[in-house]
Amino acid sequence: MKKLFTIDDFMVAFISALGYGFGYTIPMYLGWTQPACIAVCFALGITLEELISRIVFSKTVQQKTVNRVFTYVAILLIFLIAEFVSRHLLGTSLIEDLEEEFAWVVGLPIVGFLVNLCIRGYRVRKICKLYGDGSEGYVFDVTDRDIEEVNQRNRAVHGEYDVECAVRTRNGIYVGKKYKETRIFWGIPYAKSPVGELRWKAPEPLPASETVFEAKSFGASAIQVEHKGSIIRHHRQSEDCLYLNIATGDEKTEAKKPVLVLFHHGDFTYGGSVDPLLYGEDYVNANQDVVLVSFNYRLGIFGFIDFSEVPGGEACPDTLNLGLLDQIAALKWIRENIGAFGGDPERITVLGFESGATCICLLAASEQARGLFRRAFVFDGSPESACDTPDASRALAKALLKETNTSTMAELLHLDTEALKDAVQRLWMSMCTPTCDGKLIPKQVYEAYRNGAASGIEFIVGITGGGMQVIRSSVGSKNYKDAVKAAVDDLQGDIDGSVAEAMRAYIKAQTLTSSELEAKSELYGQWTALGIYRVAAKLSQGGNKVHLMYWDEKALIENLGSGTADVLATLLGNSEALQMYGSVMNADLSEMLRALLLKFVSGDALQLYRNEISGFDGLDWEAFPQALIVEDGKLACDTIEDRITEVKGLLDYMLK
Numbered sequence: 315m316k317k318l319f320t321i322d323d324f325m326v327a328f329i330s331a332l333g334y335g336f337g338y339t340i341p342m343y344l345g346w347t348q349p350a351c352i353a354v355c356f357a358l359g360i361t362l363e364e365l366i367s368r369i370v371f372s373k374t375v376q377q378k379t380v381n382r383v384f385t386y387v388a389i390l391l392i393f394l395i396a397e398f399v400s401r402h403l404l405g406t407s408l409i410e411d412l413e414e415e416f417a418w419v420v421g422l423p424i425v426g427f428l429v430n431l432c433i434r435g436y437r438v439r440k441i442c443k444l445y446g447d448g449s450e451g452y453v454f455d456v457t458d459r460d461i462e463e464v465n466q467r468n469r470a471v472h473g474e475y476d477v478e479c480a481v482r483t484r485n486g487i488y489v490g491k492k493y494k495e496t497r498i499f500w501g502i503p504y505a506k507s508p509v510g511e512l513r514w515k516a517p518e519p520l521p522a523s524e525t526v527f528e529a530k531s532f533g534a535s536a537i538q539v540e541h542k543g544s545i546i547r548h549h550r551q552s553e554d555c556l557y558l559n560i561a562t563g564d565e566k567t568e569a570k571k572p573v574l575v576l577f578h579h580g581d582f583t584y585g586g587s588v589d590p591l592l593y594g595e596d597y598v599n600a601n602q603d604v605v606l607v608s609f610n611y612r613l614g615i616f617g618f619i620d621f622s623e624v625p626g627g628e629a630c631p632d633t634l635n636l637g638l639l640d641q642i643a644a645l646k647w648i649r650e651n652i653g654a655f656g657g658d659p660e661r662i663t664v665l666g667f668e669s670g671a672t673c674i675c676l677l678a679a680s681e682q683a684r685g686l687f688r689r690a691f692v693f694d695g696s697p698e699s700a701c702d703t704p705d706a707s708r709a710l711a712k713a714l715l716k717e718t719n720t721s722t723m724a725e726l727l728h729l730d731t732e733a734l735k736d737a738v739q740r741l742w743m744s745m746c747t748p749t750c751d752g753k754l755i756p757k758q759v760y761e762a763y764r765n766g767a768a769s770g771i772e773f774i775v776g777i778t779g780g781g782m783q784v785i786r787s788s789v790g791s792k793n794y795k796d797a798v799k800a801a802v803d804d805l806q807g808d809i810d811g812s813v814a815e816a817m818r819a820y821i822k823a824q825t826l827t828s829s830e831l832e833a834k835s836e837l838y839g840q841w842t843a844l845g846i847y848r849v850a851a852k853l854s855q856g857g858n859k860v861h862l863m864y865w866d867e868k869a870l871i872e873n874l875g876s877g878t879a880d881v882l883a884t885l886l887g888n889s890e891a892l893q894m895y896g897s898v899m900n901a902d903l904s905e906m907l908r909a910l911l912l913k914f915v916s917g918d919a920l921q922l923y924r925n926e927i928s929g930f931d932g933l934d935w936e937a938f939p940q941a942l943i944v945e946d947g948k949l950a951c952d953t954i955e956d957r958i959t960e961v962k963g964l965l966d967y968m969l970k
Contacts, residue, residue, distance in 0.1 A: 783875025
């Protein structure tokens, strides 16, 4: 982890001492007044400290040991010469100044460390008071004022508006707002509202327009399952949900900036870009050279269902993967319009977690999404969770007909939103994921990877060691129990032979020390992790440049787990959002991972040279099968096969 002070800090202190010492002594020797001597002392000392810091901590010096040694020797020689001059011409020694400098070098970081420790302790106590043992999952401490603020709506603008916060796109002029050094634009539509005759239809492009609109409030979230552990349930929901949000640096530059697009998580049934974990303004404020975008897409029965066997269903031929088509529409809008926000349409990176990551994995193999992004960071998601056939989606359509007492597509289309929303809540366990239909998504995604379907895309593939607890925290204990049981039963039904026997033996052995639910949860967690590992392996075989990450940080509250919320907040620096999710950010870890994310988005090598982040020894993130392991607040590279499964033969089965 970062050191409080290093040999480089001491080297800087040597030269700083010269500035402070000579800055005071020489004016005093010339007969200046004491205030003038003090002013010169600070001016020269601070100037030399800044100058030598830039030299010592520069990439040129830090990347090569020989350069560091040469710099240290030069600094010591300069100090010895200055000491000689000071003693013989000014009659004073710089050693005393140096002692004071070292006291500052050592003292200030220790004081800062203790202060941060106290602040962290306060935050931990506050979270523990709210969550207790965490057995109830996520419990969001939101006020009526918070809910009212986030549910405000954008309006058309008539008359004058702030041109400094306005951006012209093909389908309108959008007026955002300032946040520190960042301009943010919330609630910009990227396709026609999928309501009325467009319900269950593929997204249609918006017409060209010169109308001026506010972009200061989030658009509505998609109609979704309202789990107690989902913060989105506090936000208004609507079928009219195809909106995106943009954060861009306030400083306008000639060079176009790389773009980072966030795909929200939520098991294809809940979630949205209004989740505080996805807020991008703080990340962009700290990284002015990046434009960040988040967006919504249709979920559940509005995004992933098959009406082909419903009378009249032929009028809605794309319903199987409407959510994916929404995502493609969003990426196309971004590619067409992001230049107006300072972004480079040729340098788009996508970042997704859980279901968002699964969507990216599927789009990477889709011909319709080819060329829409160049880099992808996928965490805790894989094609494993996609359906192989439309059977489940057709069964969902039949269940929807029964639940709504309808029999034809025409009747479904005439139902009001509230009736469908009620059905969504009752049909949660029957909801579907995207389907590998052979049309939008290849039937065999992993095979498509190996054959180069995702060629030209660079990947970071992330796995978490404790993601199942996070899912339980989101959906609640009862829903979690039902979901795990159904998932493991399906899994065991699909696999036979020695691997199936090994899985049964594993569950039996685990139940000797834990419950059956915990045993099955652990097994399904390993299956999920191996599916993600398989993504990295097949992409690598297909010629893609792939880096692997394994997150194994301990949770602050064990029952909440450590996974999606922790990684996403840490990558974006959203410390306040993470506290809402029952954890406290490791600021040092966040600084390092944000630096690596910035390098990935910018197309740079995934390396941190020594002291690029002051006090950190540096890192060379090797390509797959090596993984960047995040554990106990530290980063290290190693293989992870032995960490992700304990079931004999399961890894070989997944990779065959």
